Amino acid sequence: MKRREFIRQTVEASAASLLIGGGALWLGSRNDETNAAPAVYEPKNYRIDIDPNRPVLAAARGNDYKRAARMAIEALGGIGAFIAVGDYVCIKPNIGWDRTAAQGANTHPDIIAELVTLCRQAGAARIVVVDVTCSAPERSYARSGIKAAAEEQGAEVIIASDNYLSEIDFGHDSLGRWQVLKPVLECDKLLNVPVVKHHSLCGMTGAMKNWFGALSGPRNLLHQQINDNLVELCRLFQPTLTIADATRVMQRNGPTGGRSDDLIEYDCVVASIDQVAIESFATRFLKKNPADFPFIIEAERQGLGVIHLPDSQIAEIET
Secondary structure, eight states, X not given: OOHHHHHHHHHHHHTXXXXXXXXXXXXOOOOHHHHSOOOBXXXXXXXXXXXXXXXXXXXXXXXXXXXXXXXXXXXXTOGGGTOOTXXXXXXEXXXXXXXXXXXXXXXXXXXXXXXXXXXXXXXXXXXXEEEOOSSOHHHHHHHTSHHHHHHHTTOEEEEOOGGGEEEEEOOTTTTOEEEEEHHHHHOSEEEEEOEEEEETTTEEESTTGGGGGGEESOGGGGGTTHHHHHHHHHHHEEOSEEEEEEEEEEOSSTTTOOOXXXXXXXXXXXXXXXXXXXHHHHGGGGTOOGGGOHHHHHHHHTTSOOSSOOGGGEEEEEO
16 A cells, blocks of 8 residues: 555544544544545645845844744745735744743744744734644643743734545545645645654754644554655645744754753854755754755755755845
8 A cells, every 4th residue: 555545545434533642632523525535636836925035034143032933934025925915914923832942843933923923914814823733732832932922912822633634636646635824725825834853753843844744633644654645745835935933043952852952052043045955054953964864855856945045045144
């Protein structure tokens, strides 16, 4: 049996009974609409064209993480180049773990707060912050600081439940049927906001691995041939903008960490319209190279992005 067929069949057999986040999310009861076979998903490209004279990637360094996020986006043309008046914006951070901001397991709340502020200033009509967590969601949202930071700036913070999930068929040649976050599917603009850190299976969590949190179900199945599945998720979800948190980067014991000596503080926020480029750039924070990660190489081979940007398309900023 082919790998994708195995994943598809196992997901369909298990999705009605598995618990996510240590028992926090029950996928059992479904209404008639959910039970109906969904149409095969057509990947939605949320990307937009930007000024060709602007860089494709910007890395801003400084211990004021809000300012760093703002400066990185300014270098790409400013938030107005990405968010329009009336937009429904979905911000997808990593809120996977019951960890504090200082522990480096989740996206830093200051970055999320600044993105909400910027989107609101650009005239977004609705701003949703959401993730499917690994630890219990209420604890992860609270302890990470993301819920409070996002709500303070006016965002709608959603904890995934049946009301916020749609059953999607990615197709037999892809990942099969999954429960997917509705805001990710329904928004006008999609911001991918991963944290850069070590991961015990694929070596690094970043932009591509952050899409695990858009799915609800037996995600451990995606760990089988994880490199192929990361590339597939990169193909399925094409965000408007990726903003990577490389402020304090977990060098080992990922993805959960927990010890301060696992971290190196780089105080850097990286923004790009290219998921592969930002993934490639992020490898330096783990003292690695893109060639060390098969999923980055394969993503470029499939035309999903560029590993080696020319210097003219990279802006490095000290804030």
